[in-house]
Amino acid sequence: MKNSEIVIKTENVTKIYSDNGIPVHALRGVDLTIHKGEFTAIVGPSGSGKTTLLNIISGLDMPTEGRVWLNNKLISEMSGKELSDFRRDHIGFIFQAYNLIPVLTVEENVEYIMLLQGVPKEERHKRVVEILKEVGLEGFEHRFPTQLSGGQQQRVAIARAMVANPSLILADEPTANLDSQTGSALLDKMRELNERTGMTFVFSTHDQMIMERAKRLVVLKDGHIEKDLWKE
Amino acid sequence: MxxxxxxxxNIFRQKRRSVLTALTMAGGFTLAAISIGWSDGSYNFIIDMFTRNRLGHIQIHKNGYRDRPSLYKTIPNYRQVGEKIAGVKGVEGWTPRLFAAALASVGEKTSGVQITGIDPVHENQCTRFDKKIVQGKPFQFNPNKDVIMGKGLAKILRARIGDEVVIVTQGADGSIANDIYRLVGIVETGDKMLDRTVLYMHLRDAQDLLVLPDQVHEIAVIVHHLKQVPELAKQITKVLNNPELEVAPWQVFAHSFYQAMKADQEGMWIMLFVILLVVAVGVLNTVLMSVxxxxxxxxxxxxxxxxxxxxxxxxxxxVNFLALGSILVGALLGTAVNYLLSHQGITLPQAFTYGGMEFKTMYTEVNARSLYLPAITILLSAWIVxxxxxxxxxxxxxxxxxxxx
Structure with a gap:
């Protein structure tokens, strides 16, 4: 795995927030490299900096110090539009609260990113059908998010994250709102997709189920990497 | 897409809020559409009454007559001029007139009058003169030394139908012109000031009295559509091709009246601005909450x-979807109300006088302006906020x- 293509590289990433004028060190000099096809969990207690690291990796937030490369591109050198286009084309997001667009149907939610990318209609439809079949949501195309269970909504989020074939999927506590059975099934599905497609998954979590399935555990504590464990 | x-x-996510906002916009649109319809309807009605009833939409005079009226500034061969005017597309009719100041006596009463010589056929066709006669009868086709006077003048002279009217004036040849006529009708033109001085006689009687054979002072033209007046005035000037004649649209010969009407219409912009503010506040609230x-x-x-x-x-x-929906509803409502009021009119509790004319019932108008101006106002206010x-x-x-x- 370590010899394969690098998807993410951080170098001395530091993030300092100001909380009512008091500086808070969320990250302290994080050096991390993630290769293509990894199924990595960033773990640690609340406030350890997991989500901040995920935000910085995805370009949603900028580090106070240090550098981040995504697919060998330095994100600090990208303009807002470039970053936005980069996220659209190379990163899939899965959030704890599903974050589907409530006024769009399952099909439209999944189709949305491809529409931004300018994928032709027929191709979009073909890929939507395929990915919904993949995540077990055939027949749910025309339902709205409010007509789905939590597990089904998270499957839609997974389908949306994967449909554009991104090189990286970032999942922030994806199982936190799900019961263990649904969460377990979804993780198995993601792991299977990772194995089959070679897509890179990076989780931020303290869910034991994810840690069990992850190939690599990056343990954060007080804003720095305490342990970096490879399970295979 | x-x-x-x-x-x-998204509009349907907060239905109540969207409905309230849409109602504000649709209400504002309807109000603006009715106000503009009312303003334009009243404006055109007053102008039409003012011009069609008496002055005409376009007037033709000898050069300089309008600035300094004189008995001698006449249009010769007026029939030829009239026939040329009648040939212009859009002209409804033309009517020749001859004017002179005179003294009129009925019994022991005497008053200064303005003689207006008219051709009964043309005048009836253009200004429906015969319909304004409230007592007596209209002129006969041929001159018969009959006169018709304004109601106010008849009151001053205590004249009754059938009375002899002695008229003294100056002829164009310098002679003292006088003759005896018979009062056959009393007219109410709608202009009370005019009705106190006007004395109508057959054009040929007037030409004989004033020694102005085949001459008139004015040709008044009535057109089919008020909006075409400026263009038709230009066309008539071209057709007549006579540098001694002056063609003036009503906006020129009734300049003060035109200015007053324009000033009245300025009020409409204030009303539109108020609607813009009301809609803006409603939309701002909705959009801010949504965002x-x-x-x-x-x-x-x-x-x-x-x-x-x-x-x-x-x-x-x-916001556009909400605004367009509201505009559609507002346009339907506004047009329906304007259509209804353009036929039935609104009878005012008390008549008002404008330019000497009395108005009691006013009418709205269904026109494009009453739709596109509110639509622009609503969209603009929605976009701005x-x-x-x-x-x-x-x-x-x-x-x-x-x-x-």
Whole structure:
């Protein structure tokens, strides 16, 4: 795995927030490299900096110090539009609260990113059908998010994250709102997709189920990497 | 396309709020449409009454007559001139007139009068003169030394139908012209000031009295459509091709009246501005609430690659859909009310006088202006107030909005 293509590289990433004028060190000099096809969990207690690291990796937030490369591109050198286009084309997001667009149907939610990318209609439809079949949501195309269970909504989020074939999927506590059975099934599905497609998954979590399935555990504590464990 | 879909469906997420906003916009539109219809209807009605009833839409005089009227500034061969005018497309009719100041006596009463010589056939056709006769009968086709006087003048002279009227004036040949006529009718032109001085006689009687054979002072022209007046005045000037004649549209020969009407219409812009403010406040409230409520969604949309300009479009389109729906409803309501009032009119509790004319029933008008001006007002106010909330939405920080921190 370590010899394969690098998807993410951080170098001395530091993030300092100001909380009512008091500086808070969320990250302290994080050096991390993630290769293509990894199924990595960033773990640690609340406030350890997991989500901040995920935000910085995805370009949603900028580090106070240090550098981040995504697919060998330095994100600090990208303009807002470039970053936005980069996220659209190379990163899939899965959030704890599903974050589907409530006024769009399952099909439209999944189709949305491809529409931004300018994928032709027929191709979009073909890929939507395929990915919904993949995540077990055939027949749910025309339902709205409010007509789905939590597990089904998270499957839609997974389908949306994967449909554009991104090189990286970032999942922030994806199982936190799900019961263990649904969460377990979804993780198995993601792991299977990772194995089959070679897509890179990076989780931020303290869910034991994810840690069990992850190939690599990056343990954060007080804003720095305490342990970096490879399970295979 | 999906951005449009999201914008459209977002309207139905807070139905009550959307309905209230739409009602504000539709109400504002309807009010503006009726006000403009009323303003234009009244304006055109007053102008039409003022011009069609008496002055005509276009007047032709000998050069200089309008500035300094004189018995000697006449239009010779007026029939030829009239026939040329009648040939212009859009002209409804023309009528020749001869004017002179005189003294009129009935019994022991004497008063200064303005003789107006008219051709009964042309005058009836153009200004429906015969319909204004409230007592007695109209002129006969041929001159018969009959006169018709204004109601006010008849009162001053205590004249009755059948009375002899002695008229003294000056002829164009310098002689003292006088003759005896018979009062056959009393007229109410609608202009009370005029009715106190006017004395109508057959054009040929007037020409004989004033020694102005085949000459008139004025040719008044009536056109089919008021809006065509300036253009038709130009065409008539071209057709006549006579540098000694002056062709003037009503906006020129009744300049003060025109200015007063224009000033009255300025009030409409104030009304539109007030509607713009009311709609703006309603829309601002709705859009701000929506944007604040949906920060998380805008954050998500940005996170997954939606460009800020697309977010701006999303917010503006939501307002556009509401505005267009409201405009449609407002247009239907406004047009229906304007149509109804353009036929039935509104009878005022008390008649008012304008330019010496009395108005009791006013009519609205169904026209394009009463639709496009409110539509522009509503869209403009909606866009102005939505733009800044839309920018705010576009500037949403995805990380903060989704409370990832």
């Amino acid at each position: 999906l951005i449009l879909k999201i914008a459209f469906r 604040l409520e949906r920060q998380r969604e805008y954050g998500l949309l940005k996170a997954i690659g939606t460009q800020p300009n697309q977010i701006v479009l999303l917010v503006l389109n939501e 939505s733009f800044f909330p839309a920018l705010k939405a576009a500037r949403t920080d995805p990380a903060k909005a989704m409370r990832i921190h």
